[in-house]
Structure formats: structure tokens, C-alpha cells
Amino acid sequence: MKRESPLKKSVKVTLVTLVIYGLLVATHLGEFWPFSIYPMFSKAGNPWKRAIVQDITHTHVDSLWKTTDKSGLPGQTVALNPLNVNTNDIANYLSKTEVWTQKKQSGVRKLLKKRLDNSTLLVYQARGSLTENDKPKVEFIPYLYFTADTTLLNNNLRVK
Amino acid sequence: MNFWNNLFKTDKKPTKGEALFFKIFELFVIVFVLKYAWQWGPYIQQIGEVVLPLGIAQYVDVSFMFEHNISLVNAALISVFAILGFVRIFPKYSYLIALAFFHLHYVSRFSLGEISHGSNFIGMSLFALGLGLFFFGNNPVQYRRFTMGFIFFFFGLGYTSAAISKLIGTGLTWPSGKHLWLWIAERSVDVASAKGQFIPNIVQEWVLDYRFLGTLSLVFGLLAEFFGFLLWFDKTRPYIATALIMMHFGVYLTMSIMFDVYIYELLIIGYPWAKLIDRYLNFESNPLLRKTYQWSIRIS
Numbered sequence: 303m304k305r306e307s308p309l310k311k312s313v314k315v316t317l318v319t320l321v322i323y324g325l326l327v328a329t330h331l332g333e334f335w336p337f338s339i340y341p342m343f344s345k346a347g348n349p350w351k352r353a354i355v356q357d358i359t360h361t362h363v364d365s366l367w368k369t370t371d372k373s374g375l376p377g378q379t380v381a382l383n384p385l386n387v388n389t390n391d392i393a394n395y396l397s398k399t400e401v402w403t404q405k406k407q408s409g410v411r412k413l414l415k416k417r418l419d420n421s422t423l424l425v426y427q428a429r430g431s432l433t434e435n436d437k438p439k440v441e442f443i444p445y446l447y448f449t450a451d452t453t454l455l456n457n458n459l460r461v462k
Numbered sequence: 463m464n465f466w467n468n469l470f471k472t473d474k475k476p477t478k479g480e481a482l483f484f485k486i487f488e489l490f491v492i493v494f495v496l497k498y499a500w501q502w503g504p505y506i507q508q509i510g511e512v513v514l515p516l517g518i519a520q521y522v523d524v525s526f527m528f529e530h531n532i533s534l535v536n537a538a539l540i541s542v543f544a545i546l547g548f549v550r551i552f553p554k555y556s557y558l559i560a561l562a563f564f565h566l567h568y569v570s571r572f573s574l575g576e577i578s579h580g581s582n583f584i585g586m587s588l589f590a591l592g593l594g595l596f597f598f599g600n601n602p603v604q605y606r607r608f609t610m611g612f613i614f615f616f617f618g619l620g621y622t623s624a625a626i627s628k629l630i631g632t633g634l635t636w637p638s639g640k641h642l643w644l645w646i647a648e649r650s651v652d653v654a655s656a657k658g659q660f661i662p663n664i665v666q667e668w669v670l671d672y673r674f675l676g677t678l679s680l681v682f683g684l685l686a687e688f689f690g691f692l693l694w695f696d697k698t699r700p701y702i703a704t705a706l707i708m709m710h711f712g713v714y715l716t717m718s719i720m721f722d723v724y725i726y727e728l729l730i731i732g733y734p735w736a737k738l739i740d741r742y743l744n745f746e747s748n749p750l751l752r753k754t755y756q757w758s759i760r761i762s
Contacts, residue, residue: 312607312608312611315608335517335565340624341627344628346644347632354654387508393652393655406511
């Protein structure tokens with residue numbers, strides 16, 4: 303039996319991989335790690351949602367659930383890097399959760415547990431969009447209020 | 463067939479520089495596999511539930527990874543099989559087994575909704591190394607040729623695919639400076655959230671003051687990505703690699719997002735290092751170089 307040439311074999315393995323790659327990304331919304339169509343930043347100008355956590359332990363807050371802009375954020379912004387928490391993970395929790403079950407609430411608490419023993423935290427969702435003048439506008443909506451033994455949610459969130 | 467021949471170079475005479483360069487590249491990949499394994503391992507223990515199932519997590523509940531230090535055991539398994547592959551113990555399967563555990567690691571780490579692309583090239587490189595050893599493990603020269611050709615092919619495709627995604631997702635207006643304004647606003651929240659504060663750098667201030675600068679930088683980025691397929695050809699590879707490295711630096715300066723591993727990997731694969739090693743390094747007169755080469759051949 304004749305052995306296949308290294309070139310033919312290389313091409314065959316590459317093309318079969320390409321087909322598998324294509325099938326996997328086509329059936330998994332463009333992502334099957336390490337395969338990807340690399341769609342990051344493909345939808346430009348679309349509104350976005352991120353998250354920011356404020357420490358309000360030593361701050362008097364008149365209205366806990368008030369939507370604000372950046373200048374109106376109460377207390378100190380909690381730097382998440384030193385807590386070994388990725389800000390994207392908090393942001394995605396807020397944006398991808400439709401019904402706030404106990405499990406969802408404790409999921410966010412678990413990420414912030416290093417700060418919850420002696421702090422009062424207010425977790426905001428930041429929503430950005432372009433105005434009619436093409437200027438970015440960002441507003442901050444309070445979602446979750448945490449103390450060591452209390453969890454409160456914005457009334458507009460669906461709870462189960 | 464000419465295209466494939468240029469990509470895989472199966473007929474080219476092997477050189478010492480090529481062998482040494484390849485082992486250095488392989489070491490780079492394995493170092494980053496270990497880095498991700500041990501960076502993600504402890505993080506996975508902080509996760510409470512699967513918010514977004516990715517990859518294999520759509521078929522298997524990966525929440526078992528979040529407890530009892532199982533993700534640390536997984537990191538150890540990735541490490542063991544990656545190192546076994548590197549020293550060619552159990553060579554046919556080691557890298558591919560490491561990749562399977564690595565995939566499980568990735569989908570566990572990014573099960574909270576973020577889809578991270580920072581590790582994709584390392585994952586693809588490990589996949590290339592694994593396929594290479596599986597199909598060409600008994601011939602080190604063909605193994606190197608296949609692995610590098612495969613990597614050039616899929617990296618080039620990846621960049622071009624990123625540009626096409628942008629053209630499909632938004633269209634020709636994608637490079638408008640106002641889009642960069644909105645992304646800078648987004649990143650300002652991300653950076654403040656991560657570090658406690660956000661102070662725009664000088665480039666971000668320019669872009670925010672002059673919209674056309676934002677448009678220019680996005681046009682450059684889109685073109686660099688679109689021509690990513692030029693990584694497939696020897697003659698154009700250093701130029702497109704340089705453009706892509708500049709593009710990544712541009713992303714860092716304008717949006718504070720650092721794809722450092724992509725830059726390192728482009729620096730390694732984008733330039734003819736093997737030829738330069740052959741031309742300028744004398745293996746016979748340099749004992750350290752000779753020993754390193756001999757060691758790399760023993761496990762090639």
C-alpha cells in the first residue's frame with residue numbers, strides 16, 4: 303500500500319479541521335473554544351451594559367435605588383482586581399439574569415464575599431448608548447444592595 | 463497545490479535554526495497553557511453557577527468544577543499532559559488530552575457570560591501541536607512543518623474572519639469615530655470597576671477630542687484584520703504581523719484592552735527567526751547554543 307505524502311496528509315488534516323471548525327462555530331453561535339469566528343466588537347454603536355460596585359459603608363444615601371450618572375455615584379468605587387474578581391463576570395451576571403433566584407443572588411455574593419464581612423455594597427449596572435448628537439451617554443442603575451447578612455434587590459427586578 | 467506547498471514546505475531542507483526555533487515556540491505555548499491553567503483554576507472556585515454554557519458546557523453540567531478544588535485538579539492534569547507532550551512522553555495523545563482538559567477549564571472559567579478570546583490562539587497552538595504529534599509524531603521535520611503551516615493558516619483565517627464579522631455585524635460604517643467614543647465610554651466603566659478609577663490616557667483624549675482620529679485608527683484596525691490571511695505567505699508574513707501588532711497596540715492605547723499573548727505569538731511566528739538563527743548563530747563555537755540545540759533535538 304502506497305504511503306500518503308506528507309503534503310497530502312497535511313492538507314487533508316487541515317481541511318478536515320476546517321470543516322469541523324466550521325460546523326462547530328456554525329452550530330454554537332460562532333464559539334467553540336479554541337475555535338471562533340472572532341466576533342468581538344463586530345456590532346459597533348450598539349448600547350452596552352457593564353457593572354460597577356460602590357462601597358457605601360460610610361456614605362449616607364438618600365435614595366438607594368436612584369438611577370444616576372457617573373458623578374452621582376455614592377461612596378467609593380470598589381476595585382475588583384485586588385479581589386481577584388473580573389468585572390466582566392459581575393456585568394454578565396446582571397445583564398444575563400432575567401429572574402433573580404436565590405442561586406443568582408448568592409452567585410454575585412460569592413464573587414464579592416471578600417468585601418462583604420465589613421462593608422455595605424451597592425452593585426450598579428452601567429448602561430451606555432449614543433445620543434442623537436452621537437455623544438456617548440452612560441447611566442448607572444442600582445441592582446443589588448449587600449451587607450454581611452442582607453441582600454436587597456431593586457424593585458424593578460424579577461425575583462423568584 | 464502550490465499554495466499548500468508554500469504553507470507546509472514539505473520538500474524544504476531542514477535546518478538547525480528551524481529545529482531550535484520550533485522548540486522555543488513550543489515552550490512558549492506550553493508556558494502560557496500552564497499560566498492559564500493556574501490562573502483560571504483558583505478563579506473557577508469562586509464561581510457559583512453556570513450563567514452561559516459554552517462549548518462542551520452545553521452538553522455537560524460543568525458546575526462540578528466549582529467545588530472541592532476540582533478545577534485545581536484539572537489545572538494539574540492540563541499541566542502534566544502538556545509537559546509530557548513537551549518532553550515527548552506518551553507523545554501521540556498527550557497534547558490532545560491536555561487540550562480536552564483545557565477546553566473544560568475554559569468553559570468553566572467563562573461560564574458567567576463573558577466570552578474571552580484572549581486564550582484562543584494558545585488553544586489553537588496547542589491543538590496544532592497535538593494534531594501534529596498525532597499524525598506526524600514519528601517524523602520531527604514533517605511535524606514542525608505541519609504545525610507551523612496549520613498555525614499560519616488558522617491565525618490568518620481568524621484575523622480575516624474578525625474583519626468579516628465586523629463588516630457583516632455593522633457594515634462599512636463600522637470604523638466611524640463615534641463608535642470608538644462609545645467603546646471608550648464602556649472601557650472607562652470597566653477600568654474604573656477593575657482598578658477603582660479611570661484616567662484617560664493622551665491617545666484617548668485625542669480620540670475623544672477629534673473624531674476623525676478615531677475613524678482613522680478603526681480603519682487601520684479593520685484593514686489590518688482583513689488582510690490577516692497574508693500570514694499564509696512567507697513574503698507578506700512579517701509585514702502583516704507588524705501591522706497586526708500595531709493594531710493590537712492601538713486597541714490597547716484607545717480601549718485599554720491588552721491582547722498581550724497575541725502580540726507575543728505574532729512576534730514569534732511572524733518573522734523569519736529560524737533563518738536568522740541559521741545565518742547569525744554559530745552552533746559549533748557556542749557551547750551553550752550547541753547544548754540547547756542538542757537538548758531540543760532529543761525531545762523533538
